[in-house]
Amino acid sequence: MPDSLLRVLACGSVDDGKSTLIGRLLFECGTIQDDVMAALERDSKRFGTVGGAIDYALLVDGLAAEREQGVTIDVAYRFFETPHRRFILADAPGHQQYTRNMVTGASMADIAVLLVDARKGLLAQTRRHAAIAALFGIRQVVLAVNKMDLVGFDQAVFERIAADFAALPGRLGGLRVTAIPVVARDGDNITSTSARMPWYAGPSVLAALEAASPAAPQAERGFRMPVQLVSRPSAGFRGYAGTVASGRIRPGDAVVNAVSLTEARISRIVTMDGDLPEARPGQAVTLVLDREIDVSRGDVLATAPLPPLADEISASVVWMDETPLFRGRTYGLMLGTRSVTGTITDIATRLDMDSLQEEPARELNLNEIGKVSISLAQPFACEPYAASRELGGFILIDRLTRATVGAGMIETARSGRGNVRWHRLDVDKTARAALKYQQPAVLWFTGLSASGKSTIANLVEKRLHAMGRHTAVLDGDNVRHGLNRDLGFTEADRVENIRRVAEVAKLFVEAGLIVLVSFISPYRAERLQARERVEDGEFIEIFVDTPIEECRRRDPKGLYAKADAGQLRNFTGVDAPYEAPLAPELHLPTMQAPPESLAEQVVEELRRRGIVA
Amino acid sequence: MTTPEAANTARPAHLDALEAESIHILREAAAQAANPVMLYSIGKDSSVLLHLARKAFFPARPPFPLLHIDTTWKFRDMIAFRDATAARLGFELILYTNPEGLRRDINPFDHGSAIYTQVMKTDALKQALTEGKYDIAIGGARRDEERSRAKERIFSVRGPGHVWDPKRQRPELWRLYNASLAPGETLRVFPLSNWTERDIWTYIQAEAIDVVPLYFAAPRPTVLRDGALIMVDDARMRLDPGETPVTRMIRFRSLGCYPLSAAVESTAASMAEVVAEMRATRQSERAGRLIDQDQDASMEQKKREGYF
Numbered sequence: 063m064p065d066s067l068l069r070v071l072a073c074g075s076v077d078d079g080k081s082t083l084i085g086r087l088l089f090e091c092g093t094i095q096d097d098v099m100a101a102l103e104r105d106s107k108r109f110g111t112v113g114g115a116i117d118y119a120l121l122v123d124g125l126a127a128e129r130e131q132g133v134t135i136d137v138a139y140r141f142f143e144t145p146h147r148r149f150i151l152a153d154a155p156g157h158q159q160y161t162r163n164m165v166t167g168a169s170m171a172d173i174a175v176l177l178v179d180a181r182k183g184l185l186a187q188t189r190r191h192a193a194i195a196a197l198f199g200i201r202q203v204v205l206a207v208n209k210m211d212l213v214g215f216d217q218a219v220f221e222r223i224a225a226d227f228a229a230l231p232g233r234l235g236g237l238r239v240t241a242i243p244v245v246a247r248d249g250d251n252i253t254s255t256s257a258r259m260p261w262y263a264g265p266s267v268l269a270a271l272e273a274a275s276p277a278a279p280q281a282e283r284g285f286r287m288p289v290q291l292v293s294r295p296s297a298g299f300r301g302y303a304g305t306v307a308s309g310r311i312r313p314g315d316a317v318v319n320a321v322s323l324t325e326a327r328i329s330r331i332v333t334m335d336g337d338l339p340e341a342r343p344g345q346a347v348t349l350v351l352d353r354e355i356d357v358s359r360g361d362v363l364a365t366a367p368l369p370p371l372a373d374e375i376s377a378s379v380v381w382m383d384e385t386p387l388f389r390g391r392t393y394g395l396m397l398g399t400r401s402v403t404g405t406i407t408d409i410a411t412r413l414d415m416d417s418l419q420e421e422p423a424r425e426l427n428l429n430e431i432g433k434v435s436i437s438l439a440q441p442f443a444c445e446p447y448a449a450s451r452e453l454g455g456f457i458l459i460d461r462l463t464r465a466t467v468g469a470g471m472i473e474t475a476r477s478g479r480g481n482v483r484w485h486r487l488d489v490d491k492t493a494r495a496a497l498k499y500q501q502p503a504v505l506w507f508t509g510l511s512a513s514g515k516s517t518i519a520n521l522v523e524k525r526l527h528a529m530g531r532h533t534a535v536l537d538g539d540n541v542r543h544g545l546n547r548d549l550g551f552t553e554a555d556r557v558e559n560i561r562r563v564a565e566v567a568k569l570f571v572e573a574g575l576i577v578l579v580s581f582i583s584p585y586r587a588e589r590l591q592a593r594e595r596v597e598d599g600e601f602i603e604i605f606v607d608t609p610i611e612e613c614r615r616r617d618p619k620g621l622y623a624k625a626d627a628g629q630l631r632n633f634t635g636v637d638a639p640y641e642a643p644l645a646p647e648l649h650l651p652t653m654q655a656p657p658e659s660l661a662e663q664v665v666e667e668l669r670r671r672g673i674v675a
Numbered sequence: 676m677t678t679p680e681a682a683n684t685a686r687p688a689h690l691d692a693l694e695a696e697s698i699h700i701l702r703e704a705a706a707q708a709a710n711p712v713m714l715y716s717i718g719k720d721s722s723v724l725l726h727l728a729r730k731a732f733f734p735a736r737p738p739f740p741l742l743h744i745d746t747t748w749k750f751r752d753m754i755a756f757r758d759a760t761a762a763r764l765g766f767e768l769i770l771y772t773n774p775e776g777l778r779r780d781i782n783p784f785d786h787g788s789a790i791y792t793q794v795m796k797t798d799a800l801k802q803a804l805t806e807g808k809y810d811i812a813i814g815g816a817r818r819d820e821e822r823s824r825a826k827e828r829i830f831s832v833r834g835p836g837h838v839w840d841p842k843r844q845r846p847e848l849w850r851l852y853n854a855s856l857a858p859g860e861t862l863r864v865f866p867l868s869n870w871t872e873r874d875i876w877t878y879i880q881a882e883a884i885d886v887v888p889l890y891f892a893a894p895r896p897t898v899l900r901d902g903a904l905i906m907v908d909d910a911r912m913r914l915d916p917g918e919t920p921v922t923r924m925i926r927f928r929s930l931g932c933y934p935l936s937a938a939v940e941s942t943a944a945s946m947a948e949v950v951a952e953m954r955a956t957r958q959s960e961r962a963g964r965l966i967d968q969d970q971d972a973s974m975e976q977k978k979r980e981g982y983f
Contacts, residue, residue, distance in 0.1 A: 095958055097958050135841075136826045139869065148687075148874075291702055294735070303731075305695060332733065334729060346730075346731070396851050452850065459853055464856055466845045469846065
């Protein structure tokens, strides 16, 4: 009976023979059964790439598209066991475009098997996979040098590749590498040692996997358990359910809620199989405390030294979305069981995948890895990734599509706002607005260039001014002459442009003003961010909706003509996108009414909302 | 009956890790869902899933009802077991049958397995999930069952219409399961993803979990069709001219609708014998599922259309 579980990541360049090696491992461990083998023989004749012989790649490439194209697209999970160990093998794709699928397999792995073709040696993909494995904290690597038969079983070739790998720079230091010469197709050194390479005295691939140690159990560190849910089946029972991330705990031990910093003692460790005398890393338990303290999902129960409560982190991030990561943009963050929002405050460097060196960067594109700083809206209890995968690894979530778009590993965490405190002010927004007999608000005009935003905003302000209201205007062109003089029109600069304007609008709202913002503001994410800077009901999004043909016809500044001629780049509507609002407070189709009546509609909306009488 | 302590000492250590992982997944699903449901198919995987759900929320009851898509063609023993299990454990059990399929009497004999499966299973499931407004449906699928399942995430997003797009799967890292959804999306959650058939049986034995008696060998009336042993479960079974049921010692490795589930000849009548036989077999579990062999990549196709 197996007595341990090992998670293995298998990766390597395209055509290095990864699928063949995995197929061979599964076959020799008895995982492939007769009817599956019969189907594989049929498929090999039909789709196979090895001349009708058994093509093991067809066994592991499970999607129709993968079999058609002959490439692995997504990670597949395969299981096999030996008398002593049960293995979960994540079979990861090699192509760079599927890096996000590879990191899915890498995040939980204890060891990586990295395939290299003996004829080709280390390729860019091999280096990239090694770097990603190291980044995700995989410390053990089996370097399987495949197709040794095609280099005449030459020991010198094998040793040169092993030496090349050992000499890889930077982040790859500290890896424990076992290099093994193999012929996956014929089974040499896969599960037993090969007679064809008598000069090799080391273990087979399977023996190396059996000898590997699972990632450190972390039992000796402080106790940490992220709380998944609070269990309250009856008035007499209140328990906190979670999986122990590190350390041990026993009834009678003191624990602290690392978020609220309240303390209690463990009174019971509850499971359906009876109470436990001790909870250990990896166990799913329900803890009962000796007194009522405030604990909810997302909190961390811990013992000293406590994980720090941080609202500013710097982390390595793997970016996994087609839309790049920009400074200034806000994302959902999930760490442990806690969900918060965080804003990217800096992108320091990007890892060049050829040289494995850091280089300066302003954005991170799909499949790029960089170092970023993030400011959190609410603090969480966390640790460096090197100390804890559970409290140091987080995902970034796009707030509109809800997809997982980034994976982060914390390097440092601090409580930044501990140094920059809010000054408590005695005169507040309500007091300032009351003096002006008005309700503050942001009127956010968005639309294409030349759609009529500024024209309408100007008319609205004149009406409000005539009514004795106190206003301020932020206009895209005007602000770019001053506050945002240093910004251009790339996507990253547009994001920062809007972030600054949203902050200024918020300050004006604090002053009790009605702020008219007239910006193209092409991205939903930034408009959402601006909305969240102020209170509910204070933000009125006004979509100035003019068809692009009409904007191009008007073209008062000649910008469309320049953009169409290629003299102006990143121009919204021409070679940069505009994301129309999905549910604006006010939708103004400009082709149906003159600006004066559209401005009247805006004032009417303000009356309806009680912002003006 | 085995006591919990005795059961636990008998079980291999890797099952502790798999059990803890499944409990973690169940709790993440329940904590993030607005309106979760657990799909209950009565088979051995469902029995393990139910057991794990009880463990995950103990001493509370699991915070979701069970949903069974009743095709009306399940084995009678399965229906009896379903009702007894729900009653014994105090679960709310929701039954759903595609009313249109019922009205048109869609069945495996007249319409063939492909249409029957589409109408009475896939369409029925989609209707039930839509009507119930469930945002998360928890199911017992395992990655070792079939090669397209091996590619699926544990938290698997379905687009509008419950369709699966294998090229748009979310990255899934560490133990972080992103359950937030865009409008029109729902989630399927598979806590048993990393279990094998062998793990399931070893765990059933170690934990003394009740399963449908059809998994154990007994003399049962059968006919042999295209090399598959089909059990004659009730009078609706259509016999070919000259075909008479023969009583054979059989059991099932995988249970579905009776005209579409092939039995194996076996004398394994006890749990220990079943586990021993399963360890020695050279046939895969789904070899007896007739609906998987309709076409190449047929499971992936069915999953894309919303099948579990």
